[in-house]
Each structure stands twice: as C-alpha cells, then as structure tokens.
Amino acid sequence: MNMTKQLENKVAVVTGAGSGIGAAIAAALHAAGAKVVVSDISGAQEETAKGLGDGAVAVHADVSQGADVQQLLDAAVSNFGTLDIICNNAGIDGELGPLGECSEENYDRIMGINARGVFLGMRYGIPKLIEHGGGSIINTASIAANVAFPTMPAYCASKGAIVSMTRTAAAEYGAAGVRINAICPGVTATALVDRLPQEMIAGATAVTPMQRVGTAEEMAGAVVYLASDAASFVTGAFLSIDGGYTTL
C-alpha cells in the first residue's frame, strides 16, 4: 500500500494563518505532508507554527505591503528550499453599514487587505512558483463575491475582485504550470463571524439548506484538494463551500 502523503515534499505559504480558516488550512496542509510557512500580522502565527511542530515556521507579514509579501515568499525558499503552494487567505470584514454610509477609509482598508493582499500574493508569488517549476495558488474569496450581504458593500466588492483576478490569472498562467483557484466559503465559525451581529448569522443559517454554519476545517479540506495532484486539471475554479446557501 502506498503510504505517501498527498502533499509530501511540497512547500506552502499561508496568510492569515494565526486564526480561523487560515490556521485550519496550515494544519491541514501540514497533516497532508507539506512544509508550511505560517504567516499573520497578529503575532498568533507563532502559536500556530509551534502547534504544528517540525516542518512549520512562523513569519510576520502584512499582506497589504509588497515588501512584506516578498520577504514572506522568500522565507519559504530559505527555510524549505522551494515553493509550491500559496494560500492567499488573510482578510477582514471591516466596519458594517450600507454603502451610502461606508467611509472612504473603511473602503480603502478592506480593499487594501482583502483585494490588494491577494493581488500582491499573486504578483510576487506567480514568478516565484514558475521559478520553482510551477505550483498551485488558492485564494480565499467568499460567497459574498456572488450574492449580496447588506451592510458589507466593500467586503463584497473585495471578494468580487478576488474572483475576477483569480479567473484572469488562471487564464494567463495555465500554460506556465501554475493552477490558480479560489474557495468561496459560506458563513464559517471563526473570530471574524463572532464579531458580526448574531441575527445576521442566524438569518443566513435559516436559509442554508444544511441549516448550520461551516467549520474552518471544512474549508481547509477543499484547499488540500485544490493544492494536490488530485486537482491537476483544475484551474480558474471557484469552489463554494456553503452548505448549499448559494443554490437558492
């Protein structure tokens, strides 16, 4: 029986990995055999990496800053010799309110982290993946890219931008051996959702066919699939993991 793990000999970078979905992605990639660079801005990346043990290192990086993203990607090569998988996952919800009340600062902050962060991860990550023989990028978008979430106009816009950039970059780099996909999580039990009004969560759960929120681990399982050779012909795909929310 072949006991090789799915991601043995692969090296991954995960942003926003101090918490929630990012921490679960880092753990799932590591469990599948990958070496993982665990990154966040909060300091919690240290704890995530320590919890994983051998084959994991922590790097502080702000995804909205090009220099930080470049040194993060360099850390994969300097620590583990190569780079195969990039998970551009860091994101924020920002302040809530209808579009007519959304401040320019709130809009810029959300777009600066969510959309620009993914842009920078791909801008500097794609050439590095090509340099190391190709690879896989998985961006964390959201069902908010495809349906309205009233009071979150800038967040929805940022996730729409991630879907659009993912699609274009997948078309540009398929021939170069870089697969680029996105996950679109539905409401998932993390700190981000804990900060939202509970009536918003209850409302979303009520219209979800599976009648519950998702777990970070359920998002991470899809990322392992997209990172692995099982998805070798999958690029430019958007995987909704939402208990059926967007089917209705």
Ligand SMILES: NC(=O)c1ccc[n+]([C@@H]2O[C@H](COP(=O)([O-])OP(=O)(O)OC[C@H]3O[C@@H](n4cnc5c(N)ncnc54)[C@H](O)[C@@H]3O)[C@@H](O)[C@H]2O)c1
């Ligand atoms: N939880 C959900 O319901 C849900 C649904 C759809 C999409 N998402 C997306 O999943 C991703 C992860 O969110 P989560 O729910 O795990 O939230 P979370 O708040 O638990 O984790 C987000 C992490 O990103 C980090 N971060 C914030 N700004 C950063 C920056 N500038 N640079 C680097 N790291 C930064 C935070 O410190 C935090 O550790 C986000 O992109 C979010 O939009 C979440």
